Amino acid sequence: MRIDVVTIFPEYLDPLNVSLVGKARARGQLDVHLHDLRGWTTDIHRTVDDTPYGGGPGMVMKPEPWGAALDAVLAQGPEGEVPTLVVPTPSGRPFTQELAQELAGRSWLAFAPARYEGIDRRVIDEAATRMPVVEASIGDYVLAGGEVAVLVMVEAIARLLPGVLGNAESHRDDSFAPGAMADLLEGPVYTKPAEWRGREVPEVLLSGHHGKIARWRREQAFARTLANRPDLVSRWQLGAFDKKEREA
Numbered sequence: 543m544r545i546d547v548v549t550i551f552p553e554y555l556d557p558l559n560v561s562l563v564g565k566a567r568a569r570g571q572l573d574v575h576l577h578d579l580r581g582w583t584t585d586i587h588r589t590v591d592d593t594p595y596g597g598g599p600g601m602v603m604k605p606e607p608w609g610a611a612l613d614a615v616l617a618q619g620p621e622g623e624v625p626t627l628v629v630p631t632p633s634g635r636p637f638t639q640e641l642a643q644e645l646a647g648r649s650w651l652a653f654a655p656a657r658y659e660g661i662d663r664r665v666i667d668e669a670a671t672r673m674p675v676v677e678a679s680i681g682d683y684v685l686a687g688g689e690v691a692v693l694v695m696v697e698a699i700a701r702l703l704p705g706v707l708g709n710a711e712s713h714r715d716d717s718f719a720p721g722a723m724a725d726l727l728e729g730p731v732y733t734k735p736a737e738w739r740g741r742e743v744p745e746v747l748l749s750g751h752h753g754k755i756a757r758w759r760r761e762q763a764f765a766r767t768l769a770n771r772p773d774l775v776s777r778w779q780l781g782a783f784d785k786k787e788r789e790a
């Protein structure tokens with residue numbers, strides 16, 4: 543997968559050099575290109591923003607630098623291909639595991655993290671005439687810009703790419719991943735030592751009885767989901783019900 547990121551803060555994306563994403567880049571599983579938006583400004587002050595038409599707070603990112611930057615990204619990318627443009631925004635569709643799975647299936651993603659009050663709308667509308675555009679939000683809170691959202695999205699997507707997670711890890715039982723535990727949160731996890739500060743590991747986990755362990759983990763996941771995300775329980779129950787219906 544090729545990933546391009548256009549930003550006025552390329553250094554904000556330094557975490558893409560470490561850990562899971564960094565290793566995937568070193569192995570050639572990810573090809574990441576960072577672009578400083580100011581490289582496409584034409585004035586001495588390298589201006590990327592201006593006041594909003596219609597008034598209102600803050601500044602808006604000018605269309606010219608973004609248009610030129612996206613032109614350059616398309617020109618530098620694989621011949622005859624276009625990226626999916628991912629635009630982090632508070633008003634976007636929720637960035638969920640499902641959307642991460644969808645984007646993990648694309649061969650080329652271009653991220654456009656904005657700052658200020660966002661990008662002039664015409665940039666997105668014009669881009670949508672020549673590539674798929676996904677406007678997505680990582681959660682119901684307000685950030686100061688889109689770069690941290692890019693870090694979140696790239697990590698969630700990268701770990702789904704074949705071979706990126708080692709054999710010792712798996713996204714099979716992730717929260718929200720398809721399958722028996724779909725839509726349930728993870729249950730508790732334990733490792734050695736068996737006793738720590740007077741607290742013991744649940745006996746069932748030491749039993750070696752895989753059926754009992756699996757049932758215990760499902761019960762724990764259900765209890766945790768009921769406590770922290772009751773909204774997911776109804777979805778899971780409906781899913782489990784549908785499955786029984788289909789098997790009946």
Ligand SMILES: N#Cc1c(-c2ccc3ccn(Cc4ccc(CN5CCCC5)cc4)c3c2)n[nH]c1N
Nearest residue numbers: 630631656657679680681683684685686687688691
């Ligand atoms: N993903 C994601 C995000 C973001 C996000 C993503 C990208 C940018 C670019 C700039 N900002 C700052 C900002 C802050 C408030 C507003 C709303 N204003 C109301 C009146 C006019 C706009 C617009 C932008 C961003 C925030 N925040 N939260 C998420 N889950």
